[in-house]
Amino acid sequence: MLNFVVRRLVSTIPVMVFVALFVFSLIYFAPGDPAALIAGDQASAAEIERIRLSLGLDRPFFLRFFGWLGDVLQGDLGVSVFSQLPVTTLIGQRLEPTLSLMVMTVVLSVTIAVPLGVVAAARQGTWIDRFVMTFAVIGFSVPVFVIGYILSYVFAIRLNLLPVQGYSPLAEGFWPFLKSLLLPSVALSGVYVALIARITRTSMIEVLSQDYIRTARAKGLGQGPILFVHALKNASVPIITVIGIGISLLIGGAVVTETVFAIPGIGRLVVDAILRRDYPVIQGVVLLFSLGYVLINLCIDLIYTLLDPRVRY
Amino acid sequence: MELLNVQHLRTHFRSAEGAVRAVEDVSFRLETGKTLAIVGESGSGKSVTSLSIMGLLDKKTARNSGSITFGGRNLLTLSEREMRKIRGNEIGMVFQEPMTSLNPVLSVGRQIGETLRLHQGLSRQAARTRAIDLLRLVDIPAPERRIDEYPHQLSGGMRQRVMIAIALACEPKLLIADEPTTALDVTVQAQVLDLMRDLQKRTGTAIILITHDLGVVADIADRVIVMYAGRTVEEAATADLYARPMHPYTKGLLATIPRLGSSLLPGEPARLEEIPGQVPSLRKPIHGCAFAGRCKFSVDLCRSKAPVLERKSEGHSVACHLADNGVSA
Ligand SMILES: Nc1ncnc2c1ncn2[C@@H]1O[C@H](COP(=O)(O)OP(=O)(O)OP(=O)(O)O)[C@@H](O)[C@H]1O
Ligand SMILES: [Mg+2]
Numbered sequence: 023m024l025n026f027v028v029r030r031l032v033s034t035i036p037v038m039v040f041v042a043l044f045v046f047s048l049i050y051f052a053p054g055d056p057a058a059l060i061a062g063d064q065a066s067a068a069e070i071e072r073i074r075l076s077l078g079l080d081r082p083f084f085l086r087f088f089g090w091l092g093d094v095l096q097g098d099l100g101v102s103v104f105s106q107l108p109v110t111t112l113i114g115q116r117l118e119p120t121l122s123l124m125v126m127t128v129v130l131s132v133t134i135a136v137p138l139g140v141v142a143a144a145r146q147g148t149w150i151d152r153f154v155m156t157f158a159v160i161g162f163s164v165p166v167f168v169i170g171y172i173l174s175y176v177f178a179i180r181l182n183l184l185p186v187q188g189y190s191p192l193a194e195g196f197w198p199f200l201k202s203l204l205l206p207s208v209a210l211s212g213v214y215v216a217l218i219a220r221i222t223r224t225s226m227i228e229v230l231s232q233d234y235i236r237t238a239r240a241k242g243l244g245q246g247p248i249l250f251v252h253a254l255k256n257a258s259v260p261i262i263t264v265i266g267i268g269i270s271l272l273i274g275g276a277v278v279t280e281t282v283f284a285i286p287g288i289g290r291l292v293v294d295a296i297l298r299r300d301y302p303v304i305q306g307v308v309l310l311f312s313l314g315y316v317l318i319n320l321c322i323d324l325i326y327t328l329l330d331p332r333v334r335y
Numbered sequence: 336m337e338l339l340n341v342q343h344l345r346t347h348f349r350s351a352e353g354a355v356r357a358v359e360d361v362s363f364r365l366e367t368g369k370t371l372a373i374v375g376e377s378g379s380g381k382s383v384t385s386l387s388i389m390g391l392l393d394k395k396t397a398r399n400s401g402s403i404t405f406g407g408r409n410l411l412t413l414s415e416r417e418m419r420k421i422r423g424n425e426i427g428m429v430f431q432e433p434m435t436s437l438n439p440v441l442s443v444g445r446q447i448g449e450t451l452r453l454h455q456g457l458s459r460q461a462a463r464t465r466a467i468d469l470l471r472l473v474d475i476p477a478p479e480r481r482i483d484e485y486p487h488q489l490s491g492g493m494r495q496r497v498m499i500a501i502a503l504a505c506e507p508k509l510l511i512a513d514e515p516t517t518a519l520d521v522t523v524q525a526q527v528l529d530l531m532r533d534l535q536k537r538t539g540t541a542i543i544l545i546t547h548d549l550g551v552v553a554d555i556a557d558r559v560i561v562m563y564a565g566r567t568v569e570e571a572a573t574a575d576l577y578a579r580p581m582h583p584y585t586k587g588l589l590a591t592i593p594r595l596g597s598s599l600l601p602g603e604p605a606r607l608e609e610i611p612g613q614v615p616s617l618r619k620p621i622h623g624c625a626f627a628g629r630c631k632f633s634v635d636l637c638r639s640k641a642p643v644l645e646r647k648s649e650g651h652s653v654a655c656h657l658a659d660n661g662v663s664a
Contacts, residue, residue: 233435241423241450255440330440331485
């Protein structure tokens with residue numbers, strides 16, 4: 023097991039180096055002189071030169087790449103061109119709201135979607151099934167910001183039950199924290215509930231026709247254990263895969279949601295950084311998300327081995 | 336003592352192209368501790384009969400009529416809840432497909448122990464201990480190790496032994512074995528049948544052995560019913576059936592059994608298809624005798640009037656118009 027984890031981690035090193043290379047060369051994909059772009063229209067030549075030097079643009083590419091990589095490996099992601107603060111500090115400040123939003127969205131989506139999909143499969147072709155599938159289509163097709171504005175209008179503005187906007191850190195109390203995240207995570211969940219419920223249904227329908235389900239029934243087991251133990255465990259591999267993909271996709275969704283609900287998270291940080299061409303911040307965030315993505319995939323591979331004894335590591 | 340009495344069982348399936356008359360009038364009785372073999376070609380309704388007894392057919396498409404009296408109760412009238420207390424507890428079942436009938440993601444111990452915990456309320460630990468005993472009972476070597484293994488780590492024969500262990504875990508009064516050996520190698524087939532016979536001696540459970548191979552029936556069954564196109568065409572004590580088969584179909588089946596010692600190669604097609612002709616479609620009602628189209632003795636009466644199952648001698652019934660008119664001549 024440990025052996026497997028170590029091997030998997032080592033095998034991600036080339037991927038991460040490639041990602042780092044890509045992230046680092048972002049600055050070269052931008053048209054024009056990066057230093058001039060960053061400095062803006064009114065900047066003087068001296069100011070542009072200062073930025074060029076601070077970014078190290080005067081040195082050869084690979085020399086700078088390895089220098090930068092060395093810094094990154096020591097936890098130094100550089101300094102924001104705009105605020106002059108270390109990128110790690112900036113990200114650190116913004117990490118809690120985004121992580122909280124993502125965790126809450128995933129927990130909410132999975133707890134709603136998996137039972138829905140299981141029930142839809144068990145009652146295939148009935149009105150329950152059709153209701154769940156209709157719900158899934160709506161979840162898919164209505165954009166996050168629309169759901170977000172509707173929810174916020176109904177629950178925050180009309181009913182006054184939840185805060186309209188903003189984020190309350192966990193340190194300031196669990197209830198305010200939960201309340202501030204509820205609407206954003208519900209809004210963000212729509213797509214994932216739809217996605218996970220659909221795949222759960224499809225996978226369960228396939229499993230429910232298998233011989234071992236008939237065996238389980240022949241033992242006298244009830245619907246509950248048959249669906250949630252015998253069937254769901256077999257159906258879980260595609261479900262876990264989709265949840266994993268969902269978490270990766272959440273990153274994009276978080277940006278929109280953080281904007282709608284004015285949550286000071288990574289999504290907002292990166293949007294602002296892009297608008298200001300604050301390359302060190304963009305690089306830092308992309309690198310962080312890539313690392314997150316790799317780790318999520320590792321976790322998913324580990325979960326596979328726990329769920330299915332036939333998967334070897 | 337009579338354990339099971341099936342009378343005029345009928346099982347029809349609804350389908351897009353109309354009804355499938357999978358079982359059309361099957362009747363038989365089974366005494367406590369005895370073995371009944373149900374024999375017939377592929378598609379004759381053997382599995383549907385056993386699934387009807389277990390109440391495992393999809394209620395949305397399957398319609399049962401007649402009666403299945405087990406321990407004094409008509410199973411066809413019981414609720415799903417009541418049936419759940421019988422399944423796996425009073426009636427155990429072993430299926431035709433050992434490779435796919437066990438859950439691939441649950442350990443062997445879990446799958447055996449589950450039944451014990453459900454019906455006998457055993458603790459996790461007690462169920463495990465008992466499951467190890469059961470593995471030993473079905474002759475699985477190193478049961479303490481095997482108990483934590485998963486089905487993919489076991490051979491086909493071992494999986495079928497595990498299935499038997501599951502079916503027998505709660506010491507059921509009735510074990511239904513639906514072609515338990517068809518998917519196995521010849522040598523393993525013999526071992527599994529020996530095991531079943533052995534276990535019956537020890538536990539006194541009654542067995543319904545479903546097979547399309549009359550050859551395996553001789554040493555294990557007390558009585559045999561022969562099914563054709565969803566009907567019982569003949570029922571007799573095993574020795575009687577071998578010695579004096581009355582239905583032309585039964586005779587055809589007996590004629591296809593290879594002589595003792597001439598072992599069958601694995602993968603060889605079912606010998607029963609050597610009777611010329613085809614099973615009639617189950618989608619249309621059959622007028623007259625279902626076997627008439629393939630029967631070399633058939634007369635006009637056979638095509639116009641369906642024969643009923645009639646007792647011809649002590650414990651020997653047959654559904655054939657010509658049965659006492661010297662067909663065997
Ligand atoms: N769920 C179902 N819906 C419709 N028809 C079915 C269904 N199950 C079985 N049948 C039909 O009923 C008939 C009897 O099937 P059954 O499985 O009982 O045959 P069998 O005697 O067990 O044959 P085999 O030796 O191949 O196992 C077949 O023609 C089959 O196609
Ligand atoms: Mg069958």
